[in-house]
Amino acid sequence: MRRSAVLRRVIFTGTLFFCWVVFFGSQSFSQHEKLRVNANRIKQRIMELAEFGKTQQGGVSRVAFSEANIQGRNYIVSLMKEAGLKIQIDEAGNIIGQRKGKEPKLPPILFGSHIDSVPNGGKYDGALGVIGAIECVQVLDENGIVTRHPLEVVVFTDEEGGLVGSRAMIGELTPEALEVVSHSGKKVRDGISAVGGNPDEISLVMRHKGEIKAFIEIHIEQGSVLETKNIDIGIVEGIVGINWWDVLIEGFSNHAGTTPMDMRHDALLAAAHLIIAVNRVATGVPGRQVGTVGRIQCEPGAPNVIPGRVVMSLELRDLSAKKINTLYEKIQKEAKAIAEKTKTKISFTPIDATAVPAPTDPQISKFIAEAAQELGLTSILMPSGAGHDAQNIARIAPTGMIFVPSVGGISHSPKEYTRPEDMANGANVLLFTILKIDQ
Numbered sequence: 001m002r003r004s005a006v007l008r009r010v011i012f013t014g015t016l017f018f019c020w021v022v023f024f025g026s027q028s029f030s031q032h033e034k035l036r037v038n039a040n041r042i043k044q045r046i047m048e049l050a051e052f053g054k055t056q057q058g059g060v061s062r063v064a065f066s067e068a069n070i071q072g073r074n075y076i077v078s079l080m081k082e083a084g085l086k087i088q089i090d091e092a093g094n095i096i097g098q099r100k101g102k103e104p105k106l107p108p109i110l111f112g113s114h115i116d117s118v119p120n121g122g123k124y125d126g127a128l129g130v131i132g133a134i135e136c137v138q139v140l141d142e143n144g145i146v147t148r149h150p151l152e153v154v155v156f157t158d159e160e161g162g163l164v165g166s167r168a169m170i171g172e173l174t175p176e177a178l179e180v181v182s183h184s185g186k187k188v189r190d191g192i193s194a195v196g197g198n199p200d201e202i203s204l205v206m207r208h209k210g211e212i213k214a215f216i217e218i219h220i221e222q223g224s225v226l227e228t229k230n231i232d233i234g235i236v237e238g239i240v241g242i243n244w245w246d247v248l249i250e251g252f253s254n255h256a257g258t259t260p261m262d263m264r265h266d267a268l269l270a271a272a273h274l275i276i277a278v279n280r281v282a283t284g285v286p287g288r289q290v291g292t293v294g295r296i297q298c299e300p301g302a303p304n305v306i307p308g309r310v311v312m313s314l315e316l317r318d319l320s321a322k323k324i325n326t327l328y329e330k331i332q333k334e335a336k337a338i339a340e341k342t343k344t345k346i347s348f349t350p351i352d353a354t355a356v357p358a359p360t361d362p363q364i365s366k367f368i369a370e371a372a373q374e375l376g377l378t379s380i381l382m383p384s385g386a387g388h389d390a391q392n393i394a395r396i397a398p399t400g401m402i403f404v405p406s407v408g409g410i411s412h413s414p415k416e417y418t419r420p421e422d423m424a425n426g427a428n429v430l431l432f433t434i435l436k437i438d439q
């Protein structure tokens, strides 16, 4: 063949290939532009899930490993099956719903959240991330769309007890963490067994860098930034670190009528001083750090006995692990002075349920911002003051988080509420983001 004929053929084939790319590329883009989640189905399923562990106050108590949690998990598995997902329960008890991609060798895109709640919590925390994720898959299924990457919807185990399932996925669920007593009263180890996992083989759950294409989680904001600024979507830039301690205060139980005020070793009085000190330390420096005492037990617990023993929790959060340490050191110093003044002994035991602060991935955040814009939604970048499984997965895979407004900024409360249209907005942004990552 002459050189000019070869050249003509190369140009012709190149043009054909270019047209093919433009045609099919634009076709898949316009196809994705029209896709929308079903807002009614999301709302209905949130309400159906809220039946498991329903409380009189209108919220849910579905703490990890409780009977209500197990029933809720079964309900979620039924929805996953309806969306055509293949179910696997991993050794940490995480529920994973798999959908094949056109290119099975590609790493999967993961998305999801959790369905366990705090005691007497709300209907939306975690639940939206799971139901929204299943909704995205169902919409793809109904529209006959198969992504290039495999997809996995994940329901992480015991998020509220220290991000247990996602810690296992990054290989950091320690033997000590398995011995921690969860909100259900069961040890994490026993809870994992109760939901179909295997605590003795927890290392099998671990995924390595490069094995996950991306992880995305939609969640209610749980604060009031979006509502106050009247913004539809929050794009999370970073997620706070969380540290927990048990604080033991040992005094001396004695008769409340016969023991003079200056001869007491009152553990509850010491606790009261310490709670105020925690607040003073947390508010004593500029920044977004927070400190909370959320649980307290006093013994023996009678009006006519001086309290001899108090066990209480201490929680500190910040975007910087270093700052959390500095605050903790200051609190320990205050505790020493309080113990001397009240003639008690105060000791701190760290709980192995730590959440490490983590930034999200700028490229995924860019996709989320584009998705919001294409859907005609407003968005802002913001930090997350709540902990999320995303902060663990962010350490092994590009990760993004999509927030939608919480009415009144209320969460971890039966009064938690997110409007159906906002839930649908979040799920639509998730759907678009998955498709962008897939391309």
Ligand code: HGY
Binding pocket: 125, 159, 160, 385, 386, 387, 388
């Ligand atoms: O406690 C938290 O920040 C989260 O809701 N698990």
Ligand code: MN
Binding pocket: 118, 125, 160, 412
């Ligand atoms: Mn929560």
Ligand code: MN
Binding pocket: 114, 125, 126, 159, 219, 387, 388
């Ligand atoms: Mn949550």
